Structure formats: C-alpha cells, structure tokens
Amino acid sequence: METTIKILEKVKLKNPLLVEGLPGIGNVGRVAAGYLVNELKMKKFAELYSPHFLPLVILQNDAVAGMLKCEFYYHKGKKRDIIxxxxxxxxxxxxxxxxxxxxxxxxxxxxxxxxxxxxxxxxEGKEVVEPRIIGAVNDKKLLKKYDKLGIDFGKEHPIGTIVGASGLLLGLGKVHGIDGVCLMGETFGLPLITDPKAADRVLHVLIKVLGVKVDMSKLENTIKEMEERIDKTDKIHKKMLQQISKGKPEDIKYIG
Amino acid sequence: METTIKILEKVKLKNPLLVEGLPGIGNVGRVAAGYLVNELKMKKFAELYSPHFLPLVILQNDAVAGMLKCEFYYHKGKKRDIIxxxxxxxxxxxxxxxxxxxxxxxxxxxxxxxxxxxxxxxxEGKEVVEPRIIGAVNDKKLLKKYDKLGIDFGKEHPIGTIVGASGLLLGLGKVHGIDGVCLMGETFGLPLITDPKAADRVLHVLIKVLGVKVDMSKLENTIKEMEERIDKTDKIHKKMLQQISKGKPEDIKYIG
Amino acid sequence: METTIKILEKVKLKNPLLVEGLPGIGNVGRVAAGYLVNELKMKKFAELYSPHFLPLVILQNDAVAGMLKCEFYYHKGKKRDIIxxxxxxxxxxxxxxxxxxxxxxxxxxxxxxxxxxxxxxxxEGKEVVEPRIIGAVNDKKLLKKYDKLGIDFGKEHPIGTIVGASGLLLGLGKVHGIDGVCLMGETFGLPLITDPKAADRVLHVLIKVLGVKVDMSKLENTIKEMEERIDKTDKIHKKMLQQISKGKPEDIKYIG
Amino acid sequence: METTIKILEKVKLKNPLLVEGLPGIGNVGRVAAGYLVNELKMKKFAELYSPHFLPLVILQNDAVAGMLKCEFYYHKGKKRDIIxxxxxxxxxxxxxxxxxxxxxxxxxxxxxxxxxxxxxxxxEGKEVVEPRIIGAVNDKKLLKKYDKLGIDFGKEHPIGTIVGASGLLLGLGKVHGIDGVCLMGETFGLPLITDPKAADRVLHVLIKVLGVKVDMSKLENTIKEMEERIDKTDKIHKKMLQQISKGKPEDIKYIG
Incomplete structure (x- = not known):
C-alpha cells in the first residue's frame, strides 16, 4: 500500500492557498489549523492514509475505529480559497x-x-511569557511580503532546521515552484502539553495573512474539545515510539 | 519480492464473510479461528507470503521446512459462505x-x-475470571446490528487503539467499503501464554454471528494439538524480536 | 537500485542443480561451496548485487575495491550440470x-x-567432536531420496527454524516448484570461527549427492587461502552490525 | 518520492570526469571539492534530493529554508571537462x-x-603530522596510471573497506564500466572536526590528476567561510543520528 489520498468531494478552488497544521511541538500547528477549520466551518474534501503511520486504528468513545489520517478542508473566500x-x-x-x-x-x-x-x-526549552512568532520562507523574495506582520525572521533568533512536514513542505514546495512560509509559535516544548497561548499567537498572524475574520474568543474552549483526540493520539505516538526504541516491538505488533 | 497471495483453488463464494484470527495477545484470535477451521472442516484455498515476515522457514518434526504464511480457508454455508x-x-x-x-x-x-x-x-494486565467480549466497529450503523450479543462496545471499557491486522482490517476495510467488527476476548495478556477461556468466549459470540453450529467441547483438546506449532512460532517471534531489539542482528542473519 | 544479477557469460545448462553456500555459522556453507568451486574448476557466469548488503566496498591487498556480491559458478557434468x-x-x-x-x-x-x-x-553451542549432518527438506517425498546418506533428519535432533538464504531458498523454492534439501554440519557456532571439520563433513555428503569426484585432501589448505577474504568480510559484518545496534550509525555512514 | 536529480541547466560536456567530495571523516572530501568549485568558479547545473536524507530543511541566517541536497557543478577545461x-x-x-x-x-x-x-x-585515530594520500582503484589496470603521484596504494597501509558514496561510486562505477580512483587524506578522524591539512594534501594530488591550476593559498580562508554551513549540517546529522539511536525518534518527527 502506498500513501493514498482519497477524494471525498471534487472541488474547484480559486487561487487556493494551503495551510498546514499537523501534530508537533506544543500541538501549536494542529490546534491553530483545527480552530480555523471550526471557525470558518470548512468542509472536508479529502483524506490521506499512509503505510508510514503507526499500524493501528484509533477508537472513539462510541467504539468506532478509524484509520490514522490527515485531512484536507476547504474554505471559499471572496478573493481566494483556502485549503x-x-x-x-x-x-x-x-x-x-x-x-x-x-x-x-x-x-x-x-x-x-x-x-x-x-x-x-x-x-524554547523554558517558560515563554510572551510568545513570538518565528518565521522562515523558502525564497528570499518572500521576506518583504511578510515584513509588517511582527514575524521574527531569525535575526535575533537563529534556528537551524525545521523537521517534518512543516519543513519539508517548504523545501519540496520550492522544488515544485510553490512559495512557502513557516510560522512557529514559541513554546516550552514539553511533550504531550498543548500550548494554547502559542497557538493563539500563530492564529493572530495567520488570519492577518489570510485576510479572514475569525472570532478568537472560543480558542480555549475549542482546545478543550479537541483535547480528547489530541491527547489520545499524542499518548499513542509517545507509547508506540518508546516501545519501538526500547526494543519491545512485539508489543506493537498486535492486539488482535 | 512483494507480499503475494498464492491461489490453491479457484472458488466462487456466495456473499462471503471474512473472519480473521492471526497470532496476537493470548493467541485468542488464532486459536478461535483455527478451531472454527477444524470444526467446520474448512478447506484451504490460498496462502499469503510476505517479505515483512521473519526471514526464515519453520521445521515440522518430520524435517519438512515451510515458509511463514497466512492461510485462507472457506466454508460453504446455507445462506452465505465464510472465509x-x-x-x-x-x-x-x-x-x-x-x-x-x-x-x-x-x-x-x-x-x-x-x-x-x-x-x-x-x-487486561491482570487475572480475568469471567472474560467479557470487547467490541469495536468501523461504522456507527453497525452497533445496532451487534446489539443483542453481549458485546461490550466500550461504554464501561474504553480502549484507545487496536494494533495490527485486527485493527487495520477494520480501518482499511472502511476505506474499501467493507463493514467490520472486531471481537476481543479479555485476557491477562502474558507473552507466550495461550488463553483457551478467552478464545472460548470469542467463539461463542462468533458462531452466533455466523449462524453456524460448532461443537465447543473439543476446544481444549484442539488447543493442545495446535499448541506445538503455536508454541514454535511464538517462541521464534519472541526470540527474533528480542535479538533485533538487543542489537544482535547478526544472530538472525543466517543459520546456513 | 534493486537487487541485480549481472550475467557475465550466457550458458545453457543440462538439468542443472543449484548448490548454495553463503556466509553463516562456522562459515560451513561458504567454505564447502568455495572448495567445490576450486576443485571442480568451476567458472563464474553471474554476479548478484543488492542494496540490502552493507553500503561499502571491500579492498583487496592490491588496493582494488570491489562490491560486496554473491557469485554464480557452473560445472558441466556428465549426467547433469551444477550451479x-x-x-x-x-x-x-x-x-x-x-x-x-x-x-x-x-x-x-x-x-x-x-x-x-x-x-x-x-x-550446537558447545564443542562438537564428531559433527553430524542435520538435514531438512521442503517436501516430505524427498526424505526417501536422501535416506541412505547418513543425514539426520531431525528425529533425534529437532530444530525449529532455518534463518536466511539456506532456509528461504528451501521455502520459496517449494513455492516455485523446486525441490530442496538443506545440509547443516554441526559446529560450535562461535562468531568469526571457521569450522573446517563441519565443512568437510558437509562436503562428503554433498559430493555423494552430486555424484562428483573431489579430492578432499586440500580442504585445510584451501581454507587457509580463503581465510583472508572470509576474515575480512566476517569482521566487517560483525563491526558494522555492532555499530548499527549500538546506535553509532554515523560511523557507518562514510569514510569518504 | 524517489531520489531525484533536478537539472538546472542542460550542458554538453567534453569527455567529462566526475570528482565526488561529500561530507565524511574530517570533511576532507567536502572541503576539497568545495574549494575546487570556488577556485575554478564552477557552475551548478543539477541538484539531487533523496528520501534517504534526514527529513528536514536547513535554515540559513536569512531565514530561507532549503532542502538537504547534493549538487553537481561543471568546469569547461581545455582538454576535458570536469563535474x-x-x-x-x-x-x-x-x-x-x-x-x-x-x-x-x-x-x-x-x-x-x-x-x-x-x-x-x-x-587514523591519532594525530597525523604529515598526512599521506591513501588510494584505491576499481580496476587493477589503473594502478599504473596513478603511479607517480605519491599515492599510497595500500602496500604499507592496508585498509579493509570504503564506506558510503566514495566507496560505492567506485564499486558500482566498475559495474557501469566507469574507471574509478579514491583519494583519502589521512586525518585524526574526530567527529565534527574539519581537517584543512588533509584536504590540502588531497587537493594537491587532485589538481595534478586533473591538470588544472588552482591557487592553494586561499584554502584556510575558504574553509572558514564554509565552516558555518558544514558545522550546521554536521551538528544536525550528529544530533539526529544520536536521537535515532537513543530511541527518541519523537524528537525528530517534527518541529512544526
């Protein structure tokens, strides 16, 4: 089985811009993306499955099992659409x-x-009182574009790498001729801790870039609602990865 | 070499239902499936080999070596057939x-x-006196169907994940448009210990779902007969996986 | 790059029989196969390269680097040919x-x-004074054929698995419709120790099966000649595999 | 995604010779190759990306993120061209x-x-006062060709293997019908330490073989300029590989 994208609805989008927010440090990206999906009442149109995810299904409280997946949502905007x-x-x-x-x-x-x-x-590896937004682009010409948004493009804050999807989508995007920017909210970085404050900061910059109106007052509540699923997947990943690394692969192999 | 299914007999089946029981915790699934195959005198019609199995052959006591494999059996029923x-x-x-x-x-x-x-x-991680059957489905609509069979669909017993084939067949089944339910018998979960009581409980529910008649009185005996091969493959897996994780891959590499 | 077989000479062979002897416990198979190649003055006709070998080249003392590889040799016999x-x-x-x-x-x-x-x-995990030949087949019908050669087919000596090429060639051979037997010489099984006595015993049975005449008196000498290359590849494998398992993959990554 | 070579400029080259210098022990190859590119003002014409590199992007100080990659440069020579x-x-x-x-x-x-x-x-695993150039070829006939250049072809200095690209390009080159020589500068071999002296020795031999004129006086300065990027990628590799081997793969999985 290869990585597969299953299309749920065929949509035609107007000059669409892609926003990626997958699980990661402080779950900043996932929470920010999830809040945007909720507030803009975005509609899911595709799902991605991969043999490079953990070989298991997640159970909701109603005993319904589902694949680990990534999801694509769309929003029809006035000037342009958002994925x-x-x-x-x-x-x-x-x-x-x-x-x-x-x-x-x-x-x-x-x-x-x-x-x-x-x-x-x-x-940051330490408490962050006033989280800044650290940025990176995949082409120098983009720095000007994001100039006035209060993003720290590394002058005072040099970072070395961006690991995973947030990094590779920038890098491979460049190869595909797609302009890209990465917005990172400063956070402590403890495992399994979702950081609403950093997500809030990222969202503030994001909605300015997107030019959409989003009521930010419900973020804390929405995070509480998302927490259950986030918590479950976070714990699974942590546990599974520990078992892999501690050499207990037999524990992963099956329940059934 | 890719994962390959070798067809031994071409069969046409009537609205067939698939039952999966592969090695796993307490060998509950494997034992239950094996007993069903024995009692219904099911016929093997296909074998599956995979490069994702351990790179070795198993020897029976008669010095005949055979690949690690999964096997497909069929049963012609009155209303529908079973794989x-x-x-x-x-x-x-x-x-x-x-x-x-x-x-x-x-x-x-x-x-x-x-x-x-x-x-x-x-x-369960502890002694289970009266094993319950824990269930999961891949579509909410199925909960009604399995309503009256004494399956615990997680209300008192929330589980987070189902790892391996029993889970992925549910999850990927959904993507393929196949309805699925997973029946799990509660067991201690010690490695290398086959649990006949949990298998017995699973079988009782399974034969009700399948609508077949199976003499349950021979289960303990059959398990004893299966024990030798189960024992061999269990030990092999345990030993091999320990060697992989303890960093002695050279030991796995070859006898010959 | 996939596993590739490079053909050096196109040969037509008469009912050829394949003999496999690759590195392994006590280097019994490799030494026995190598001696046969030497004594029958067999000619190399193909080489196999694989991305599943260690990512390095071996240097001979003359500073000539070559790929890790497997090699196919042929011998034209009176009744049948040998690979x-x-x-x-x-x-x-x-x-x-x-x-x-x-x-x-x-x-x-x-x-x-x-x-x-x-x-x-x-x-055996202990000193072996008089090494026996332990055998396994991939089809019960073959046991009769090898009946009178003093091979122990496991009655007193049950073994559970044969790992690596010697095992999988039997098992996959069966799937391909090729009859197979594995001959294993009992040996201590210490790492990096070549066991000439076990190789000698295996060769004695092998030449009876093949019906070829081989002067066995030069085995010890030939082993000494082979020792340098065997030693080099043994040590490389041991060292590399230790580094992989001890988590020093950086050491493997490159010299150059 | 497969390993991909992206062509930036289509060039026709005259009997081109390939020089490879990728990161490795003492960064000798990378530094020597980089200096040659600088001094000959070579032009980049292709880039190689691979899923077998670490899954991350590197950030320059200007906040521009780029893929990990290998690069091909060309030089038009009088008699022959160089890649x-x-x-x-x-x-x-x-x-x-x-x-x-x-x-x-x-x-x-x-x-x-x-x-x-x-x-x-x-x-060498110890201080090297006067680094020699150790050589290896992929065909015996080449030893004569490199006879008078002061390369030590292993007579006093037997080495067993060449790991990674410098080795495999020799070995696979032979299979492709490409003549190859490997030039290795003796160095201490401490991790993360670039050795300019060994690179200087390698360059001296290399420019003789290539028949090009290169001003060697700027090497130390150029190394200082290269040091930042080398340092960054060295540290990333070391850190990532340690995390992989220490069983903290979760740390690698994502920043974003």
Whole structure:
C-alpha cells in the first residue's frame, strides 16, 4: 500500500492557498489549523492514509475505529480559497516524510496551489511569557511580503532546521515552484502539553495573512474539545515510539 | 519480492464473510479461528507470503521446512459462505501491516466480501475470571446490528487503539467499503501464554454471528494439538524480536 | 537500485542443480561451496548485487575495491550440470532476504533448475567432536531420496527454524516448484570461527549427492587461502552490525 | 518520492570526469571539492534530493529554508571537462547509499563520464603530522596510471573497506564500466572536526590528476567561510543520528 489520498468531494478552488497544521511541538500547528477549520466551518474534501503511520486504528468513545489520517478542508473566500491540511499524525519513518509531503504537493499543485503556510511550535526549552512568532520562507523574495506582520525572521533568533512536514513542505514546495512560509509559535516544548497561548499567537498572524475574520474568543474552549483526540493520539505516538526504541516491538505488533 | 497471495483453488463464494484470527495477545484470535477451521472442516484455498515476515522457514518434526504464511480457508454455508484467514505470523514492520492488510482486502474484495470480523485478545494486565467480549466497529450503523450479543462496545471499557491486522482490517476495510467488527476476548495478556477461556468466549459470540453450529467441547483438546506449532512460532517471534531489539542482528542473519 | 544479477557469460545448462553456500555459522556453507568451486574448476557466469548488503566496498591487498556480491559458478557434468552460489555476504535486512532469494530462484528457475541443495552450519553451542549432518527438506517425498546418506533428519535432533538464504531458498523454492534439501554440519557456532571439520563433513555428503569426484585432501589448505577474504568480510559484518545496534550509525555512514 | 536529480541547466560536456567530495571523516572530501568549485568558479547545473536524507530543511541566517541536497557543478577545461559532486549530506540508510549512487552513475554516465575520482578522509585515530594520500582503484589496470603521484596504494597501509558514496561510486562505477580512483587524506578522524591539512594534501594530488591550476593559498580562508554551513549540517546529522539511536525518534518527527 502506498500513501493514498482519497477524494471525498471534487472541488474547484480559486487561487487556493494551503495551510498546514499537523501534530508537533506544543500541538501549536494542529490546534491553530483545527480552530480555523471550526471557525470558518470548512468542509472536508479529502483524506490521506499512509503505510508510514503507526499500524493501528484509533477508537472513539462510541467504539468506532478509524484509520490514522490527515485531512484536507476547504474554505471559499471572496478573493481566494483556502485549503487546510491537518490530522492525527505525521510519518514515523524519515522516508515517509518525503513520500507524504511529495504526495501532498502533487495533490494541491494540481488544484492550483502556488502558495503555502506551514504552522508549528518552536521549542524554547523554558517558560515563554510572551510568545513570538518565528518565521522562515523558502525564497528570499518572500521576506518583504511578510515584513509588517511582527514575524521574527531569525535575526535575533537563529534556528537551524525545521523537521517534518512543516519543513519539508517548504523545501519540496520550492522544488515544485510553490512559495512557502513557516510560522512557529514559541513554546516550552514539553511533550504531550498543548500550548494554547502559542497557538493563539500563530492564529493572530495567520488570519492577518489570510485576510479572514475569525472570532478568537472560543480558542480555549475549542482546545478543550479537541483535547480528547489530541491527547489520545499524542499518548499513542509517545507509547508506540518508546516501545519501538526500547526494543519491545512485539508489543506493537498486535492486539488482535 | 512483494507480499503475494498464492491461489490453491479457484472458488466462487456466495456473499462471503471474512473472519480473521492471526497470532496476537493470548493467541485468542488464532486459536478461535483455527478451531472454527477444524470444526467446520474448512478447506484451504490460498496462502499469503510476505517479505515483512521473519526471514526464515519453520521445521515440522518430520524435517519438512515451510515458509511463514497466512492461510485462507472457506466454508460453504446455507445462506452465505465464510472465509477464515489465519496463520503463523503478522508483519514485523509497521509498513508491512499496511501492505499485507491492503493485499488481503483487495483479494477478498474481489471475491465479494462486504463484511468482516476480526478476532483478538484484549490484555487486561491482570487475572480475568469471567472474560467479557470487547467490541469495536468501523461504522456507527453497525452497533445496532451487534446489539443483542453481549458485546461490550466500550461504554464501561474504553480502549484507545487496536494494533495490527485486527485493527487495520477494520480501518482499511472502511476505506474499501467493507463493514467490520472486531471481537476481543479479555485476557491477562502474558507473552507466550495461550488463553483457551478467552478464545472460548470469542467463539461463542462468533458462531452466533455466523449462524453456524460448532461443537465447543473439543476446544481444549484442539488447543493442545495446535499448541506445538503455536508454541514454535511464538517462541521464534519472541526470540527474533528480542535479538533485533538487543542489537544482535547478526544472530538472525543466517543459520546456513 | 534493486537487487541485480549481472550475467557475465550466457550458458545453457543440462538439468542443472543449484548448490548454495553463503556466509553463516562456522562459515560451513561458504567454505564447502568455495572448495567445490576450486576443485571442480568451476567458472563464474553471474554476479548478484543488492542494496540490502552493507553500503561499502571491500579492498583487496592490491588496493582494488570491489562490491560486496554473491557469485554464480557452473560445472558441466556428465549426467547433469551444477550451479554453485556463494559470496561475501547475505542481506542485512529481513525484507532483503526475501528479495534476494526471490531473484535467485527466478534466475535459476529460468535456467532449468528443479532441485537445490543449501549448505550451512548448525550451532550446537558447545564443542562438537564428531559433527553430524542435520538435514531438512521442503517436501516430505524427498526424505526417501536422501535416506541412505547418513543425514539426520531431525528425529533425534529437532530444530525449529532455518534463518536466511539456506532456509528461504528451501521455502520459496517449494513455492516455485523446486525441490530442496538443506545440509547443516554441526559446529560450535562461535562468531568469526571457521569450522573446517563441519565443512568437510558437509562436503562428503554433498559430493555423494552430486555424484562428483573431489579430492578432499586440500580442504585445510584451501581454507587457509580463503581465510583472508572470509576474515575480512566476517569482521566487517560483525563491526558494522555492532555499530548499527549500538546506535553509532554515523560511523557507518562514510569514510569518504 | 524517489531520489531525484533536478537539472538546472542542460550542458554538453567534453569527455567529462566526475570528482565526488561529500561530507565524511574530517570533511576532507567536502572541503576539497568545495574549494575546487570556488577556485575554478564552477557552475551548478543539477541538484539531487533523496528520501534517504534526514527529513528536514536547513535554515540559513536569512531565514530561507532549503532542502538537504547534493549538487553537481561543471568546469569547461581545455582538454576535458570536469563535474564536481558535493553537498550537505549522504544517505542515512544503507539501501539509500545504493539508490543514490546508482542514480548518480546513471546520470553522469549519460553525460559521457568514463572516469571518476572520489575524495575522502582516512581516520587514523591519532594525530597525523604529515598526512599521506591513501588510494584505491576499481580496476587493477589503473594502478599504473596513478603511479607517480605519491599515492599510497595500500602496500604499507592496508585498509579493509570504503564506506558510503566514495566507496560505492567506485564499486558500482566498475559495474557501469566507469574507471574509478579514491583519494583519502589521512586525518585524526574526530567527529565534527574539519581537517584543512588533509584536504590540502588531497587537493594537491587532485589538481595534478586533473591538470588544472588552482591557487592553494586561499584554502584556510575558504574553509572558514564554509565552516558555518558544514558545522550546521554536521551538528544536525550528529544530533539526529544520536536521537535515532537513543530511541527518541519523537524528537525528530517534527518541529512544526
């Protein structure tokens, strides 16, 4: 089985921009993307499955099991449309990150995406009182465009790498001719801790870039609602990855 | 070499239902599936080999070596036919689980399977006096169907994930348009210990769902007969996986 | 790059039988196969390269670097021809074993091979004074054929598995319709120790099966000549595999 | 996504010779290749991306993120042209080394390359006062050709293996019918330490072989300029590989 994108609805989008928010440090990207999906009442139109995800299904409280997946949502805007990519997980293998990001870019490229924004957390390793937004672009010419949004493009805050989808979508995007920016909210970076404050900061910058109106007052509540599923997938990933690394792969192999 | 299904007999089946019981916790699924195959005198019609199994052959006491494999059996019923999938092993890699389950669903889908039941154990981590059957479905609408069978669909017993074939066949089944339910017998969950009581409980529910008559009195005896092969494959898996995780891959590499 | 067989000479063989002797416990198979190649003055006609070997080249003392490879040799016999498969290494990944053995069987199958013999050592974990030959077949009907050769087919000596090429060539051979027997010489099984006595015992049985005349007096000398290359590849494998398992993959990554 | 070579400029080259200098021990090859590119003002004409690199992007100080990649440069010479292959990284998987080197040889083979030189460091594990150049070839006939250049072809200095691209390009080159020599500068071999002296020695031999004039006086300065990027990629690799081996793969999975 290869990484597969299942299309649920065929949509034609107007100059669409891709926003990616997948699980990661402080769950900043996932929470911000999820809130945007909720507030804009975005509609899911595609799902991505991959053999590079953990080999298991997640159960909701109603005993319904479902695949680990990433999801594509769309929003019809006045000037342009928005695609949001969010989901339960990222690749558990290095090659998988490349395969998945390649498939995503092929898919959204065909839909006309020429610009993308990836969201994430930036782990400071200590308490962050006033989280800044750290930015990175995939082409120097883009720095001007994002000039007046209060994003820190690394002058005082040099970072070395961006790992996973938020990084590779920028890098591979460049190869595909897609402009990209990554917005990272500063956060402590403790495992399994969702950081609403960093997500709030990222969202503030994001909605300015997107030119959409979003009521930010419900973020804390929405996070509480999302928490259950986030918590479940976070714990699964942590536990599974520990078992893999502690050499207990037999525990992963099956329940059934 | 890819995961391959070798067809031994071409059969046409009437609205067939797939029952999966592969090795796993307490060997509940494997034992239950094996007993069903024995009692219904089911006939093997296909075998599955995979590069995601351990790279070795198993020797029977008569010095005949054979591949690790999964096996497909069929039973011609009055109203509908049954396919049972059982075998020696599951994938030893995460990607392999996806590949193997994808191939299985392609294969049985072409045979007309629209419904599947996966069997397994549910590890309680402690002695279980009266094992319950924990259930999960891949579509909410199925909960009604299995309503009156004494299956616990998680209200008092929330579980988070189902790992391996029993889980992925549900999840990928949904993507293939196949309805699925997973029946898990509560068991202690100690490694290398087969739990006949949990298998017995699973079988009782299973035969009600299937509408077949099965003499349950021989289960303990049959388990004793199966024990030798189960024991061998269990020990092999345990030993091999320990060697992989303890960093002695050279020991796995070859006898010959 | 896939596993590739490079043909050096196109040969037509008469009812050829494949003998496999690759590195393994006590290097019994490799040494026995190598001696046969020497004594029968067999000619190399093909080489196998694989991405599942270690990513390095071996240097001979003359500073000439060459790929890790397996090699196919042929011998024209009176009644039937013989192919010997020997080489520096086996797969370092589980999937690789399946891929490589699958390619080998496809290749020799096209040349008309209907029968194969795999050679190896059987680790006793203690000093062996009078090494026996332990055997396994891939079809019950073959037991009769090898009845009178003093091979122990497991009655007193049950073994559970045969790992690597010697095992998978039997198992996959069966799937390809090729009859197979594995001959294993009992040996201590210490790492990096070549066991000439076990190789001698295996060769004695092998030449009876093959019906060829081989002067056995030069074995010790030939082993001494082979020792340098065997030693080099053994040490490389041991060192590399230790580094992989001790988590120093950076050391493997490159010299250059 | 497969390993991909993106062509930036279509060039026709005259009997081109490939020089490879990728990261490795003492960064000898990378520094020597990079200096040659600088001094000959070579032009980049192709880039190689691979799913076998770490799944991340590197950020320059200007906040521009770019893929990990290898780069091909060309130089138009009087008698013959030169291609230099250098870059940030090598494969992080064994299979990846084979895939990447296979793709490189296919690519340069089509451009007419019949000869290649790989550059690297040779770790002595102790201080080296006067670094020698250790050499290896992929065909005995080449020893004569490099006879008078002061290269030590292993008589006093037997080495066993060459790991990674510098080795596999020799070995696979032979299979592709491309003559190859590897030049290794003796160095201490400490991690993360670039050795300018060994690079200087390698360059002296290399420019004699290439028949080009290169001002060697700027090497130390150029290394200082290269140091920032080298340092960044070195540290990333070291950190990532440690995390992989220490069983903290979750840390690698994402920032975003």
């Amino acid at each position: 949001v990519l969010t989901g339960d997980t990222q690749s558990i293998t290095p090659e998988g990150h490349y395969e998945i990001c390649g498939k995503i870019l092929d898919f959204v490229g065909k839909m006309g995406v020429k610009e993308l924004i990836t969201l994430g957390g930036f782990a | 049972v999938l059982t075998g020696d092993t599951q994938s030893i890699t995460p990607e392999g689980h996806y590949e193997i389950c994808g191939k299985i669903l392609d294969f049985v889908g072409k045979m007309g399977v629209k419904e599947l039941i996966t069997l397994g154990g549910f590890a | 010997v498969l020997t080489g520096d290494t086996q797969s370092i990944t589980p999937e690789g074993h399946y891929e490589i053995c699958g390619k080998i069987l496809d290749f020799v199958g096209k040349m008309g091979v209907k029968e194969l013999i795999t050679l190896g050592g059987f680790a | 230099v292959l250098t870059g940030d990284t090598q494969s992080i998987t064994p299979e990846g080394h084979y895939e990447i080197c296979g793709k490189i040889l296919d690519f340069v083979g089509k451009m007419g390359v019949k000869e290649l030189i790989t550059l690297g460091g040779f770790a």
